[in-house]
Amino acid sequence: AILSRFPILDTMHFELPPQDGFSGEVRSVGIIKVKLPGKKDIHFASTHLDATKDETNRLWQAKKIIEVVESLQLPFIIAGDFNARPDSKTIALLDQYFTRSCINNCQPTIPTVNPKSTIDYIMYRPAGSFETLSVQTINETYASDHLPVIVEFKIK
Numbered sequence: 001a002i003l004s005r006f007p008i009l010d011t012m013h014f015e016l017p018p019q020d021g022f023s024g025e026v027r028s029v030g031i032i033k034v035k036l037p038g039k040k041d042i043h044f045a046s047t048h049l050d051a052t053k054d055e056t057n058r059l060w061q062a063k064k065i066i067e068v069v070e071s072l073q074l075p076f077i078i079a080g081d082f083n084a085r086p087d088s089k090t091i092a093l094l095d096q097y098f099t100r101s102c103i104n105n106c107q108p109t110i111p112t113v114n115p116k117s118t119i120d121y122i123m124y125r126p127a128g129s130f131e132t133l134s135v136q137t138i139n140e141t142y143a144s145d146h147l148p149v150i151v152e153f154k155i156k
Contacts, residue, residue, distance in 0.1 A: 004032060006035055013031070014068050025051075029045050036155065043069075047065065047078060079121070082121055112141040112144070112147055
């Protein structure tokens, strides 16, 4: 689900099935078009990629997200559980198309108690369309097995 305090102008949903011949859950990416103050429009997306140990499906799903995003013209932010560590092939692929809000010394997001791994990200494109003002995780253990990531952006 995506919630917005700004007017939602359009919504889209794309399934991210497992790659042919591989098992896994069908995942998805939800995208909204939002009107920000100052009348600027952006796309914002939320996703949750495959959680299996084999990275094949995550790479496939990341490629599908990139295909969708390349057809959109507005500045784009995507957030979610990518189930991929910063040094993974999936994140390396996404880094070719998106700018992560945090690249170095990012706070771990999982598990919620004594977190050790970063697998949740907020990214944008095109490069230079936003300025990352702050990134933090919130020590909140009630709603999820992941810590929430909050990023404050300034649109350029």
